[in-house]
Amino acid sequence: MTDALFIGAHPDDVEILAGGTVARMARTGRRVVIADATRGEMGTRGTPAERAVEAADAARILGVERVNLDLPDGRIAEDVPGAVRRVVETLRALRPRVVFVHEFGDHHPDHNALAQAVRFACFQSNVLKYDTGQERFRPSRLFHYVGSRQRWPNRPDFVVDITDVWSTKLEALRAHRSQLANPDYQGPETYVSSDLAWHMIEMRAGFFGGLINVRYAEGFTADAPLRIDDPMGLAEA
Numbered sequence: 001m002t003d004a005l006f007i008g009a010h011p012d013d014v015e016i017l018a019g020g021t022v023a024r025m026a027r028t029g030r031r032v033v034i035a036d037a038t039r040g041e042m043g044t045r046g047t048p049a050e051r052a053v054e055a056a057d058a059a060r061i062l063g064v065e066r067v068n069l070d071l072p073d074g075r076i077a078e079d080v081p082g083a084v085r086r087v088v089e090t091l092r093a094l095r096p097r098v099v100f101v102h103e104f105g106d107h108h109p110d111h112n113a114l115a116q117a118v119r120f121a122c123f124q125s126n127v128l129k130y131d132t133g134q135e136r137f138r139p140s141r142l143f144h145y146v147g148s149r150q151r152w153p154n155r156p157d158f159v160v161d162i163t164d165v166w167s168t169k170l171e172a173l174r175a176h177r178s179q180l181a182n183p184d185y186q187g188p189e190t191y192v193s194s195d196l197a198w199h200m201i202e203m204r205a206g207f208f209g210g211l212i213n214v215r216y217a218e219g220f221t222a223d224a225p226l227r228i229d230d231p232m233g234l235a236e237a
């Protein structure tokens with residue numbers, strides 16, 4: 001049984017969008033697994049072999065396990081049923097209580113297609129006659145990262161304070177040596193490898209932090225209303 005499964009299309013997506021939440025959950029003893037849908041083989045910088053080493057290093061820094069679903073980078077949308085099947089197999093193997101994935105309408109086609117595939121898979125995984133040779137399983141919640149950069153952000157349904165694990169998130173990001181801003185890596189420039197992109201990651205965390213009066217946070221939406229038994233639990237101490 002896994003507590004939380006964080007799914008991202010490319011090997012650095014989860015760190016960028018939810019690395020602090022991952023680190024925080026792992027630190028409190030939760031079993032957290034990151035699933036990268038692809039090996040990032042279409043990336044402008046870095047080879048699949050380099051990226052696998054970087055992803056493993058980042059997982060070690062965050063204190064979590066990591067798996068790869070081996071879907072085709074840049075072409076997830078071309079075979080959504082195939083992606084659904086891989087995700088169902090993963091859900092039934094890991095049995096996560098909550099699942100996180102990209103938001104619908106994300107600017108990157110892989111992110112958007114993966115969000116659709118994971119939503120289908122969370123349903124199909126519990127269908128007895130959807131046969132993968134495994135026991136059926138239904139995660140109890142599906143959450144989405146709020147991270148699209150080219151439009152007004154979705155209003156988060158909840159925001160996680162990551163101030164205490166901010167340095168861990170940055171360290172995990174730096175482990176992606178071929179991808180993010182890194183003067184020591186020789187390769188063609190991309191937006192993600194620019195100083196501006198790094199700045200945007202910090203700014204987004206600061207923006208979400210500002211919503212709950214802390215320095216850094218990450219925002220998420222939920223697929224259905226969040227159950228709260230005692231509203232007093234939400235009152236500030």
Ligand SMILES: [Zn+2]
Pocket residue numbers: 009010013108111
């Ligand atoms: Zn991505």
